[in-house]
Amino acid sequence: MMNTKLYKEVLNLAGELVEAAQRKNQTPFDALYTRLNSLCQENENTDKDHPVQWETLADFTDDFAEAVSLYEKALVKASAINAKDYMSSISYSMATMQVELGQTDAAITSLKNAKVSANKIADKELRTEIDELLAELDG
Numbered sequence: 246m247m248n249t250k251l252y253k254e255v256l257n258l259a260g261e262l263v264e265a266a267q268r269k270n271q272t273p274f275d276a277l278y279t280r281l282n283s284l285c286q287e288n289e290n291t292d293k294d295h296p297v298q299w300e301t302l303a304d305f306t307d308d309f310a311e312a313v314s315l316y317e318k319a320l321v322k323a324s325a326i327n328a329k330d331y332m333s334s335i336s337y338s339m340a341t342m343q344v345e346l347g348q349t350d351a352a353i354t355s356l357k358n359a360k361v362s363a364n365k366i367a368d369k370e371l372r373t374e375i376d377e378l379l380a381e382l383d384g
Contacts, residue, residue, distance in 0.1 A: 247295040254284065255298050262305050278305055296323035296331045300338070309342045316342065332362035337375050344382070353383050 258281045265274035285298045296319040303315035316339035323331035336359030343352035356379040363372045 247297060248293045251284075251288065251293050251295065252297065255281070255301050258284070259301050259304070266305075278302075281305070294322060296320070296326075296328060296335065300331065300335050303335075303342075304338065309345045313339055313342045313346070329362040329364075330366045330368065333359050333366055333368070333371055333375070336362065337371060337378070340378060344378075349382055353379065356382065 258277055262274060262277050262281070265271075265277060281298070281302050285302050288294045288298065299315055299319035299322060303312045303319060306312040306315055316335050320332060320335045320339065323335055336355045340352040340355035340359065343349075343355060356375055359375045360372075360379060363375055366372070
């Protein structure tokens with residue numbers, strides 16, 4: 246169970262990051278990213294640690310290799326609490342970064358893992374995106 250205050254803070258930071266990115270305001274974006282990163286670091290291995298903060302941080306990380314490693318960290322945390330919705334979305338996002346990095350085999354593995362965890366989630370759109378990307382890569 247995620248701390249509600251922390252969830253709202255992560256959600257607000259994500260909204261502000263999207264806004265800064267859309268306006269191409271790099272300075273506020275960097276400041277917000279630093280705040281989110283600090284939040285993740287402060288909460289790591291505490292009772293407030295949750296995959297959503299790491300997934301959100303990875304979502305806003307420009308360096309694809311760094312994003313993959315953040316998604317991997319988020320996935321470990323999601324798996325530990327058996328949060329299939331997070332496991333699915335994290336694995337899918339990680340696969341899209343792996344595709345960008347030319348790591349097709351790793352992306353296929355991530356997508357197969359995403360497909361397994363997505364089997365029991367309500368998000369049909371995510372399940373479709375997983376299936377479509379997997380079909381595209383794995384023929």
